[in-house]
Amino acid sequence: MSAPAQATQHVEEDRMSEAAEAAPARADCVADSAGGLTFHIADWARPAPGGHDDWSGALVLVRRGGRDAPDGEVRLPLGPTADGGLQAALPSTVALPEGRWDVHVAYRDAEPRRLAPGLNDLRSLVDRRPGPSTSPLSVRIPYATKHGNLSLRSWRRAPHAEAGEIRLEDDTVAVRGRLYRVAYPSEWLADAVVEARCRGGEAPVRTAPLEVEGPDFSFTLSYAELARTWGGGADVWDLWLRPADQTMAPARLARILDDVADKKEIFTYPPRTVAGRHGEALARPYYTRDNDLALRIEAPA
Template sequence: MSEAAEAAPARADCVADSAGGLTFHIADWARPGPGSYDDWSGALVLRRRGAADAPDGEVRLPLGPTADGRLQAALPSNVALPEGRWDIHVAYRDAEPQRLAPGLNDLRSLVDRRPGPSTSPLSVRIPYATKHGNLSLRSWRRAPHAEAGEIRLEDDTMAVRGRLYRVAYPSEWLGGAVIEARCRRGDVPVRTAALEVDGSDFSFELPFAELARSWDGGADAWDLWLRPADEAMPPARLARILDDVADKKEIFTYPPRTVAGPHGEAQARPYYTRDNDLAVRIEAPA
């Protein structure tokens, strides 16, 4: 049955904590079958899109009654949830799980979140409503993680501030590191930009003209990475995930800048991808 055709049997309220955990509360679920409310036997079922049949494509969380008459399930931050989009269901005993609709979300603890020092993967989970009115969850799990902050456009240059998380010694990791702009056309050379570092914080300026030098007249997308000087260490994708916005692509928008390319004038614009990763697009003027 398609998502649009499914009827959400109940609404779930979500409460986030600063560590990255979520608690789900269901108030109006009409449990099928005989028995009293006290003999509830059910689960909150999370299924990752495109991977429901994979070994890590489904997570079941115990679901039980609380003193205030609701049902509750907890997703702690230490439960490994692979990156992706997870559709949320409720299941009673052996019955087929049914989709949940979104209720009220208390995501205040996610706004301007500052994770503490650790080298374990950073877990970020943001619940959201799908276009069909169902409850889903966007999950990230990254180590190291480069959080993009303020972005300023100055003529034909973008100036970015950010912060590095989930490495043992951030200032050492950032020493000698550079920003890499990688074009999704594999035949284009990687462009780099220098970093200014202050502890875990970093900043850089990336001239759009450097990216436009390889423009072929079509549309080029450049992904931005933070690469340490030590090639044995993994790079970190620049992204913005430490807040309560699940999809930033249509919300965080930036005006285009005109730059000269080998095929005439081009437009350059930073943007966030569907995964909230930071990228730059070079294309012909609209």
């Protein structure tokens, strides 16, 4: 082969190598019913000075907005798989604070690189029913960011009130749910109430009684009651369960026991018209960016 041809070949090989290095590796995620995740990486071009038998790598989870915090980074060791890939395990017993975690892969002292999402097997998260326990409930849901990177949404709660069916009437909203991560759910729920707390406002807390059957509960809230203090803007009411025993922690109502990381734009409910002191308002339930359940009272568009 002539010198110019050899030079051209080397240039093409360098370009291919650079493209392979620039392309993010993909990770497949498999969830288990306890709240753990396993990451499988099959196409990472490792800059391995020790060769392909050198597995000195780590999966690096970085909490968004908390990188410099003591609990802002979690490193999981990578190990070889039978098919020549890599895998890392995130057991439910590893405490992962609530938030959004960006997923990276790192080799030795090299700068960690973001991972792209592969295939997710999240079947065990659908209609998940955690067993009895008083330890914090761990929920981790992988998802693809708008930039095509892999991230995790993490929750860690005890107690936890999981919202279920939501029924809308003309001027009320009825919610069913189940309480988790308390020693005796039926005793915790006895004489408990649902509290609607107006976010950032001076409105009084509104309460309503619960109907209880074992760990299951239901309640009905009146939109008209919430609209009595509506000031004409947008009022957001966060929903909590408060036990009769004031020494016990309340439970935030949320929907996290499934495979949907962001419910705000997916689980939508039609508004109802309600009379407020400043005229007619629109009232509806919705899920926040954290998948917490809230009610919104606002002026018609």
